Structures are given as C-alpha cells and as structure tokens.
Amino acid sequence: MIRLTPKSVRVRLTLWHIAVMLAVLGVYAAGVYTFVRNNSLSLLDERLHDDFDWASDMLAQRPDGTIAPYEETGEGDSPWLQVWSLEGRLLYDTPEARRNPVPRPAQLAESAKEVDRVVTVPDVSPPYRVMSGGARIGGRPVLVQVARSEGPLAQNLNQLIYILFLGLPGAVAISGLGGYLLARRALAPIGRMSERARSINAERLNDRLPVDNPDDELGRLATVFNDTLTRLESSFEQMRRFTADASHELRTPLTESVTNRIPRNHRQHVGRGRPPSPVGRSPPHVVARGYRPGESLDGCRRYSRTCKGSCRAVERSGRREGSIRPGAVRRRTALVRRPDGAQAGNAQSRG
DSSP states (O other): OOOOOOSOHHHHHHHHHHHHHHHHHHHHHHHHHHHHHHHHHHHHHHHHHHHHHHHHHHEEEOTTSOEEESOGGGSTTOOEEEEEOTTSOEEEEOHHHHHSOOSOHHHHHHTTSSSOEEEEETTSSSOEEEEEEEEEETTEEEEEEEEEESHHHHHHHHHHHHHHHHHHHHHHHHHHHHHHHHHHHHHHHHHHHHHHHHHOOGGGTTOOOOOSOTTSHHHHHHHHHHHHHHHHHHHHHHHHHHHHHHHHHHHHHHHHIIIIIHHHHHHHHHHTTOOOOHHHHHHHHHHHHOOOHHHHHHHHHHHHHHHHHHHHHHHHHHHHHTOSOTTHHHHHHHHHHSOHHHHHHHHHHHO
C-alpha cells in the first residue's frame, strides 16, 4: 500500500489544518441546519396551535347538527381544517382541506382522542404538518384537525443547504491559505537555524544558532544546540592546546639530537680518515628535509642500529690490520654519545 506523505512539514501542517477546519465547518453546518430546522418546525407548530384555537372559537353548530363558521364569507380565507365526530364521521372541512387532502385523516383524528398530537405526513408532496385534538363546538365534543404545508419550510432549508455548501469550499480554501501562511511563519526560525548550522564547521565553532524567542519550543531547541556547540568548541580548543604542547615537546629534543650530535659524530669519523659509513649519509639528509616527528623517531632508531653495526665492522677491520685495539671504537662512540663536558673530562684523564 502506497502512502502519499508530503516531505515538507509545512505542507503536512497545512493539510492537517485544512482537515480539521473541514471537520469543524462540517459540524458547524450540520448544527446550523439542525437548529434552523427545529426552530422552523417550532414556529410551524405554534401556527398550528393558533389555527386550532381559531377553529374552536370560530366554528358553531347549526340547528340541523352540522358545523359551520360564524361567517360564511370567511371560509375562503380559513386554513386547512377538518372537524370529525367521535364516531369518525366528517362534520366539516374547508376548501383548503378539500384541495390538499392528506391520507388516512380519520385514523389521525381517532389517535388524538386522549391527547393532542402533531405529526408530519410525508406521503404527500409537499409534506404536511397535521395537528389533531379534541374540542367542543356548541357543547358537542368533536375532533379538530388543522394542517399546514411544510413546503415553505423545506424551501428555506434547501436554500440554507445551498448557501452552506457553496460557502464551505471557499471557507476551506481561505483556512488552508491561512494555515499555510501560519505554518510558514511558525517554521521560519527552523529555516534560519538550518542555514546557520550548515555553515558551522571545525573552523567556525564560535558561531551560534539564532534564537528568536528563548521561551518557546524552537528557542529551547536552539539554546540546547548552542550549548552543545559551546562544549564542542571547548573540546576542540583543548585538543589544539594538547597537540601544540605535544608537538613542541617532541620537536625540541629531536631537533637538537639530529642537528647537533649526529653531524659531530659524522665529522669525527670522516676527520680520522676512515671510510664513510651509512651513518654519515643520514644526518645531512635528515637535516635537509626538516623536522618530521614520525620520521625523526624512526630515523633515530635506524641510526642507532646502523651505528652499532658500523662500529663492529670498523673494529673487526682494525683488528685485522693491527691498528685498533679491541673495544676502542665502541668506547669512542660511547664518548660521542655522552654530553660534551663528560667527554672532555674523560679525554683529559686519558691524556
């Protein structure tokens, strides 16, 4: 199943805002429709009660037992009205009732013997709201029915539905635009923080993220990130100081050893007319290349091993020729390795 989820937080917030606003507006429209419908039905029922009271007051019983209004001229303007006897016989109806009959009026009238009833008859178009109840006309108990059409009510409700449905898309569009602008304004600090964080590297650890409002969520996030940058800057500074101190401690003794002692040993061997050994070629090469801590340490170790081998070779050659006593080269090399003062003192004692 493929889920279409936008990558942008701004778009997701806008869509959520539109969905929430759509639900709220839908509930609001349903509430408005229900309120208007119930209020209109209440007004219609009040008119039915007025018609019922009018029928009870304006109708009279003739000597022949029939029911008729007091003034015949007002019959044409009378509302929908029917009068039934308790036995279910129609005693009187108005022209409106004859023009717009409702189904099963006798059953409706009989069901209201005990208590007045107001019902909607949906079997006709438009539907009618019918009220049935007991009354007395000329001292005779009868059942009176009055009715009014729900056509005007339905027309008003349809107009309300059209207005709500036409205004709903516009309201959703306006709310979506407002939600997008609100999300853009709310997420603007994140964009600025992202640009600043992208420019921070090892050489720019002193830069900090902008904090617009330190009391909101984004401000607290930027403050925590700035504290992390402060700790990183402190750690990098300690690392730089340690590297500089270690480099200085390694550079000083190795430089003195390579530039001072090794060339002097080389000159002593060359000045005595002995053949140059591999030891004599290393110091100038090392000195010419400059100081490199790793190479200097390795060079010193190689020089020590080469010096021992060269001394043994020179001693064996001298012993064969008879010009060097056993151990003389090693003692002289040991003198070279000693400090200058100790070397001079030993030489004077030997002289």
